[in-house]
Amino acid sequence: xxxxxxxxxxxxxxxxxxxxxxxxxxxxxxxxxxxxxxxxxxxxxxxxxxxxxxxxxxxxxxxxxxxxxxxxxxxxxxxxxxxxxxxxxxxxxxxxxxxxxxxxxxxxxxxxxxxxxxxxxxxxxxxxxxxxxxxxxxxxxxxxxxxxxxxxxxxxxxxxxxxxxxxxxxxxxxxxxxxxxxxxxxxxxxxxxxxxxxxxxxxxxxxxxxxxxxxxxxxxxxxxxxxxxxxxxxxxxxxxxxxxxxxxxxxxxxxxxxxxx
Numbered sequence: 465x466x467x468x469x470x471x472x473x474x475x476x477x478x479x480x481x482x483x484x485x486x487x488x489x490x491x492x493x494x495x496x497x498x499x500x501x502x503x504x505x506x507x508x509x510x511x512x513x514x515x516x517x518x519x520x521x522x523x524x525x526x527x528x529x530x531x532x533x534x535x536x537x538x539x540x541x542x543x544x545x546x547x548x549x550x551x552x553x554x555x556x557x558x559x560x561x562x563x564x565x566x567x568x569x570x571x572x573x574x575x576x577x578x579x580x581x582x583x584x585x586x587x588x589x590x591x592x593x594x595x596x597x598x599x600x601x602x603x604x605x606x607x608x609x610x611x612x613x614x615x616x617x618x619x620x621x622x623x624x625x626x627x628x629x630x631x632x633x634x635x636x637x638x639x640x641x642x643x644x645x646x647x648x649x650x651x652x653x654x655x656x657x658x659x660x661x662x663x664x665x666x667x668x669x670x671x672x673x674x675x676x677x678x679x680x681x682x683x684x685x686x687x688x689x690x691x692x693x694x695x696x697x698x699x700x701x702x703x704x705x706x707x708x709x710x711x712x713x714x715x716x717x718x719x720x721x722x723x724x725x
Contacts (some may be wrong), residue, residue: 668711
């Protein structure tokens with residue numbers, strides 16, 4: 465089998481905020497047609513890493529390359545057509561509608577047809593809300609609208625960088641977005657997604673990057689990275705293997721026993 469081309473790579477990424485080192489000498493490789501899930505505790509550096517990969521944040525040290533070319537050397541329009549970013553908390557000032565917010569992804573690449581906007585909204589389950597003000601959406605709906613914007617911006621040969629795309633979604637919408645992510649990867653896109661839920665990571669990921677204190681503690685195949693033992697050491701919590709992937713055993717030793725209730 466031919467090895468997939470690496471769409472986005474990073475080497476030696478380091479970010480310092482004053483005396484705080486948020487991430488340290490991270491290396492990342494995102495091949496075409498694969499999903500890389502990034503997991504770690506809160507404040508482990510996931511969002512900082514993704515912002516660097518998207519070009520939103522300039523690292524203190526290290527480099528990011530898109531299709532082998534330094535990200536900083538890409539012209540704005542060329543980079544926009546190849547690299548889409550979904551922020552952890554999408555915001556939009558002004559009274560724009562949901563459809564208009566999605567169309568902004570097309571503006572970055574020279575425009576987009578209304579039919580493409582409608583198709584993207586249908587893909588994420590928001591077509592009935594196309595004319596509603598973006599500001600009226602729930603948190604989860606805003607996240608899905610932002611996903612639709614990325615879908616119209618980046619083609620199947622590009623890179624999608626998604627920061628907590630499954631946040632604030634009900635189980636049905638999580639399933640929908642899992643299918644969206646896997647379908648886009650099957651078409652040839654490279655996808656990098658920060659996630660908190662190990663079962664979601666199990667459903668989407670080909671590869672896994674585990675962060676602890678801003679450093680990589682594992683990088684490799686999802687089957688190895690998502691082992692209960694490895695996740696247990698990372699999160700300080702027991703995990704058990706199951707048909708839907710590793711599941712945390714919440715509440716052990718915390719709930720009162722029957723005779724003390």
